[in-house]
Amino acid sequence: MGALVLAAVLALGACGGSGAGGGAGPVRLTWYVYNESSGAFAKAAADCSAGSNGRYTIGVNVLPNDSDGQRQQLVRRLAAEDSSMDILALDVTWTAEFAEAGWAMPFPAAQARTLTDGMLPAAVETGTWEDQLYAVPLNTNAQLLWYRKDLVPQPPRTWDEMLTAARRLAEEGKPHYVEVQGAQYEGYTVLFNSLVASAGGQILNDDGTEVELGAPAERAVEAIRALADSPAADPSWSNQREDDNRLAFETGSAAFQLNYPFIYPSARQNNPELAEQIGWTQWPTLVPGQPSHSTIGGYNLAVGAHSRHQAEAADAIACITGRDNQIRNAIDGGLPPTLEDLYTDQRFIDGGYPFAAAIYTALQNASVRPQTPAYQSVSLQIAHTLSPPSSASTGRLSQLRGAIADALESKGLVP
Structure with a gap:
């Protein structure tokens, strides 16, 4: 049912619904994410805002750097049905919990395939619960x-x-x-x-x-x-x-x-x-x-169930998780990309990611944390x-x- 609801919202958004008050200007989206130290996330938010052709702007609400503190803040706001929760950065272990609680919207199957095209299957799996994609991989990770x-x-x-x-x-x-x-x-x-x-x-x-x-x-x-x-x-x-x-x-x-x-x-x-x-x-x-x-670690991006701008949030997620932003996240912040072909892209490797092959091997052999709500x-x-x-x-x-x-x-x- 959730995927059908989001599909309907996306269709309305495509027809020009502003969600911001009758065409008064771009929708303001809020992205809840930890304070990535290199500034790559802030740059992605700015670039995607500029590239939306006036459809939306993305503001960053900074969460604590530790995952326990991040989850605590997200859960409290979501439990209160905070409508500012547009884009949620979820630790890969939270997908089942947030899906079961009804806090994140599942993506329609066709859009899920588009959003995750070319991504590592293991990373996509971390954003999936009961065969539905609830969160799009932003970055993967392995020690x-x-x-x-x-x-x-x-x-x-x-x-x-x-x-x-x-x-x-x-x-x-x-x-x-x-x-x-x-x-x-x-x-x-x-x-x-x-x-x-x-x-x-x-x-x-x-x-x-x-x-x-x-x-x-x-x-x-x-x-x-x-x-x-x-x-x-x-x-x-x-x-x-x-x-x-x-x-x-x-x-x-x-x-x-x-x-x-x-x-x-x-x-x-x-x-x-x-x-x-x-x-x-x-x-x-x-x-x-x-x-x-x-x-395996990393973060995925979900659309908040109480957001008033779900169509715009889904489009923004597509931009934030795009190739150029993944490259910047990796080179500037060290965050392993989810796009599989980057691990053999010599320009990417020579450009500041010389351990790409080692990370790729680690991801192929990676274990997952217990999968349970x-x-x-x-x-x-x-x-x-x-x-x-x-x-x-x-x-x-x-x-x-x-x-x-x-x-x-x-x-x-x-x-």
Whole structure:
């Protein structure tokens, strides 16, 4: 039914309905999105406004940088039926929840095909729920293992090799920390999910209704504890998020960093000398000889269910997710594009995205977070039960299994 409603709205918009008060001027759309540090999102909003031929302008309402804070603000406004919620930047894990709650409008099938033409199937899947597209991929994401080439001549392939290399560097009195997310928030859940997947398991079954967390989860917890008990652990690990890891690496205290590619343009700007020494490889696996499975991330754009300008919002989303904006997001902000052919576009690679092939490989092997409308509750239980990293243990997995089973009954709609 929702797709039919949006289809009707789009048809009316195409017939010239202004939605702004009888042709008094361009519709003002509001895009709710986090404060992307390079300014690429703000430039996309300005360029799409200018290119709309007076149909709309896009204002940016800045959300917190952490996904938990973003979701909280969005949910509260949507629950209040805020009509300013035109374009919503959704973390890839929120699609099911926002669709089930009726907060995002599904796109009609024909328009969905047009909007996602040429995009990575895995990215499109993150914006899809029950075979309907609710959110158009803005960017995808996957972590790599970034390392100092001047300290690490041969990058590690496994978690154990990484800790061994860090221990050797510590003994030599050189920078040796492994920077990775350890604060009690979504990023720590992502770490656990990547480790479980890289050990050959998953947190929930395929249809998201039952808890798994078998032997691979035990290996994942052991890996967290091994890092916590190693000289490789940053003393601030239990408080660190992605940007804390970036900063520590840029200032020279670390040899390794498990993080997203936004760290590369940042290092080029803030520490060009160190940037010349940055190497990259796949996320370390827990099973020698098998690929790792870092967790797919990214953001998708949805039309708010209470927006008065849904047709214009859908058109603006088509522009914001267009090729030129994806290239700028990637080069300036490090955000991996969702258009598949860019990963073999030599001009794009030479223009500032030299790790494109590594990101593409990571995306091909990527794992997904548990797909359930109750995801937020599941994530909170994981981050809470296994925090701080120094206290993570296989003994806590029984508690975690029960907590996740309870979370699956909550439907995840409480902010």
